[in-house]
Amino acid sequence: MFFKEKLDLVDVKIRIRNLNRTGIYFDENLECYILNYNEESIDYTLAHELGHILLSKKTNNLIFANPPFSDDVDETFFTVLDYLINVIVNSLVSRTNNLYEYYKSFFHFYINLNVRFRNKTELVAFIISTQLEYQFNLKPEDKGTYFFMKMERYYTTLKKQPNFNQKKFDNILLQLNNYKKIITSFELQEIINFLFEIIGMICENFNYMDESEIRNQFHIFFPDRFL
Numbered sequence: 485m486f487f488k489e490k491l492d493l494v495d496v497k498i499r500i501r502n503l504n505r506t507g508i509y510f511d512e513n514l515e516c517y518i519l520n521y522n523e524e525s526i527d528y529t530l531a532h533e534l535g536h537i538l539l540s541k542k543t544n545n546l547i548f549a550n551p552p553f554s555d556d557v558d559e560t561f562f563t564v565l566d567y568l569i570n571v572i573v574n575s576l577v578s579r580t581n582n583l584y585e586y587y588k589s590f591f592h593f594y595i596n597l598n599v600r601f602r603n604k605t606e607l608v609a610f611i612i613s614t615q616l617e618y619q620f621n622l623k624p625e626d627k628g629t630y631f632f633m634k635m636e637r638y639y640t641t642l643k644k645q646p647n648f649n650q651k652k653f654d655n656i657l658l659q660l661n662n663y664k665k666i667i668t669s670f671e672l673q674e675i676i677n678f679l680f681e682i683i684g685m686i687c688e689n690f691n692y693m694d695e696s697e698i699r700n701q702f703h704i705f706f707p708d709r710f711l
């Protein structure tokens with residue numbers, strides 16, 4: 485497979501299944517990764533899913549390519565975490581072996597989707613993640629009013645939410661610049677800090693979870709780091 489070679493993953497055992505929902509996990513019994521893939525998705529989707537494996541290898545942490553299936557995982561927390569991990573995965577893939585152009589067309593596709601959100605927290609997380617993609621993964625020459633206009637749609641929805649606090653939201657946006665180095669270093673502890681801090685800002689500022697609940701969720705994903 486083209487992307488497997490590009491990402492230097494030819495030795496990794498992967499089975500591709502045609503499924504509506506895209507995603508990846510490691511099947512212990514089959515001893516291989518299962519990549520669920522909707523054939524109607526764009527090519528980059530495959531590269532992205534493989535990117536989860538690459539990030540796992542780089543950080544030596546299987547969780548990025550094999551998320552836990554547990555009733556204790558809060559669905560919104562999982563969605564928010566996934567959005568942010570995806571930014572790091574895309575950062576890695578778009579910087580590997582000339583895959584940037586594929587990434588760019590994906591971002592174009594992604595920003596045009598009409599994503600549905602369970603609640604305000606997921607909407608905020610989506611906006612933050614696209615903002616991170618825009619700031620760090622898109623090359624300067626590709627940034628322009630077009631993407632901004634597309635992202636504006638979500639801002640408009642957010643601003644209409646009851647009790648929306650502009651100040652708190654702007655404050656999160658201001659912090660994002662501090663993370664440029666982290667999402668390109670691919671160092672495990674730095675990635676975990678990034679995830680914990682941004683999720684903290686999103687969930688606490690918009691009153692979804694308090695810090696101890698966030699810690700409990702993180703413990704499921706990174707048990708040896710969150711005791």
Ligand SMILES: [Zn+2]
Binds near residue numbers: 573
């Ligand atoms: Zn992903």
